[in-house]
Amino acid sequence: MRVIGLMSGTSIDGIDAALVEILGSRDDLKIELIAGQTFPYPEALRHQILSVCSGDSLSIAELATLDDAIAHQFSQAALSIQTGHPTAELIGSHGQTVYHRPATHPSQLGYSLQLGRGATIAQITQTTTISNFRAADIAAGGQGAPLVPPVDRALLSHPTHTRCIQNIGGIGNLAYLPKKSAPAKILGWDTGPGNMLLDLAVHVLSQGSQTYDRDGAWAATGSSCQTLVDRWLQQDFFQLPPPKSTGREQFGSDYLQACLTDAQVENLSAADILATLTEFTAASIVHSYQTFLPQMPDQVLLCGGGSRNLYLKQRLQTRLGDVPVLTTDECGLNADFKEAIAFAVLAYWRQKEIPGNLPDVTGARAAVPLGEIYQAF
Numbered sequence: 221m222r223v224i225g226l227m228s229g230t231s232i233d234g235i236d237a238a239l240v241e242i243l244g245s246r247d248d249l250k251i252e253l254i255a256g257q258t259f260p261y262p263e264a265l266r267h268q269i270l271s272v273c274s275g276d277s278l279s280i281a282e283l284a285t286l287d288d289a290i291a292h293q294f295s296q297a298a299l300s301i302q303t304g305h306p307t308a309e310l311i312g313s314h315g316q317t318v319y320h321r322p323a324t325h326p327s328q329l330g331y332s333l334q335l336g337r338g339a340t341i342a343q344i345t346q347t348t349t350i351s352n353f354r355a356a357d358i359a360a361g362g363q364g365a366p367l368v369p370p371v372d373r374a375l376l377s378h379p380t381h382t383r384c385i386q387n388i389g390g391i392g393n394l395a396y397l398p399k400k401s402a403p404a405k406i407l408g409w410d411t412g413p414g415n416m417l418l419d420l421a422v423h424v425l426s427q428g429s430q431t432y433d434r435d436g437a438w439a440a441t442g443s444s445c446q447t448l449v450d451r452w453l454q455q456d457f458f459q460l461p462p463p464k465s466t467g468r469e470q471f472g473s474d475y476l477q478a479c480l481t482d483a484q485v486e487n488l489s490a491a492d493i494l495a496t497l498t499e500f501t502a503a504s505i506v507h508s509y510q511t512f513l514p515q516m517p518d519q520v521l522l523c524g525g526g527s528r529n530l531y532l533k534q535r536l537q538t539r540l541g542d543v544p545v546l547t548t549d550e551c552g553l554n555a556d557f558k559e560a561i562a563f564a565v566l567a568y569w570r571q572k573e574i575p576g577n578l579p580d581v582t583g584a585r586a587a588v589p590l591g592e593i594y595q596a597f
């Protein structure tokens with residue numbers, strides 16, 4: 221089946237679109253990436269999404285308009301990615317998360333809101349669309365996140381190596397894949413900030429002229445402050461055992477402000493601040509592995525935009541010692557589009573009524589098919 225996966229994560233940098241050919245079902249799943257492209261949001265829309273994500277209020281009427289504006293952008297991405305290729309039969313659209321609140325009490329369900337409704341995408345693209353992937357897992361008592369580990373298992377498990385697939389988007393998350401020869405539990409959770417704090421800091425420190433630290437070049441000119449890294453790592457989220465998920469609500473602008481205040485006390489330069497935030501991201505990932513994994517992996521495979529941050533990759537490698545840090549590209553899966561590819565696979569599984577979540581990862585009471593199906597009429 222030819223399927224399009226559409227994803228825009230917590231970085232709010234743009235919509236990643238992947239057109240893939242999918243074969244098989246779960247253990248024999250095979251995918252071929254036909255085309256992958258990122259479609260940046262128009263600046264005004266990006267600002268509006270960022271403001272909503274930082275807690276600014278909007279009326280229900282404004283919410284409806286924003287929902288359709290996002291669906292429109294996702295639809296355009298789906299139409300554009302097919303140019304010059306045979307058309308897709310199905311779209312899996314994650315949508316744009318604007319609010320994510322894990323359950324804080326066993327009797328409470330989590331809440332996760334993605335805008336860009338599937339009905340609009342199906343109507344504009346005239347293609348069956350599956351969206352709202354997190355709702356069924358949350359209804360079953362799960363975090364609704366991370367949803368990609370079962371896809372990682374299907375595409376990246378190794379016969380003799382235990383692997384961590386570490387996505388570094390706005391938030392970092394991992395899939396721990398035991399080697400196939402010794403079947404053990406797949407684990408996964410959100411490790412904490414990925415690029416989110418770095419992007420926010422670059423925006424502030426460059427007075428709005430830059431959105432991210434390309435290749436980590438700016439951070440690489442600074443020195444990190446270990447005192448602050450150690451202090452920030454003491455925060456409850458990093459000690460909380462999985463299942464756990466997080467978002468901009470926790471590691472957004474307010475969090476950065478607190479970091480900048482600490483940095484001022486320590487007299488850090490702009491480059492030092494970026495080096496310290498990069499070190500914090502690397503340290504939070506490695507601390508998470510050391511604290512919650514049954515054993516350290518044989519390999520770490522990075523994906524997501526943060527895998528292109530060479531300085532962050534180097535800091536991860538230093539902290540992981542002799543565990544090689546690679547990217548999923550080196551194992552045949554495009555690191556920039558892996559999350560978009562995953563939502564194509566989750567949609568395909570939904571069409572086949574195959575459960576998409578892993579209860580061990582999300583904490584849900586059951587494995588359930590994920591997503592709501594919208595036909596084109």
Ligand SMILES: Nc1ncnc2c1ncn2[C@@H]1O[C@H](COP(=O)(O)OP(=O)(O)OP(=O)(O)O)[C@@H](O)[C@H]1O
Nearest residue numbers: 229230231389390415432434435524525528529559
């Ligand atoms: N060359 C690069 N150097 C440093 N950072 C980069 C580079 N390319 C991308 N990035 C970072 O990656 C971010 C985008 O990553 P990505 O799209 O994977 O995150 P996301 O949208 O939050 O997705 P998801 O939630 O699916 O993980 C950018 O905001 C930027 O910080």
Ligand SMILES: [Mg+2]
Nearest residue numbers: 229231233234
């Ligand atoms: Mg993105």
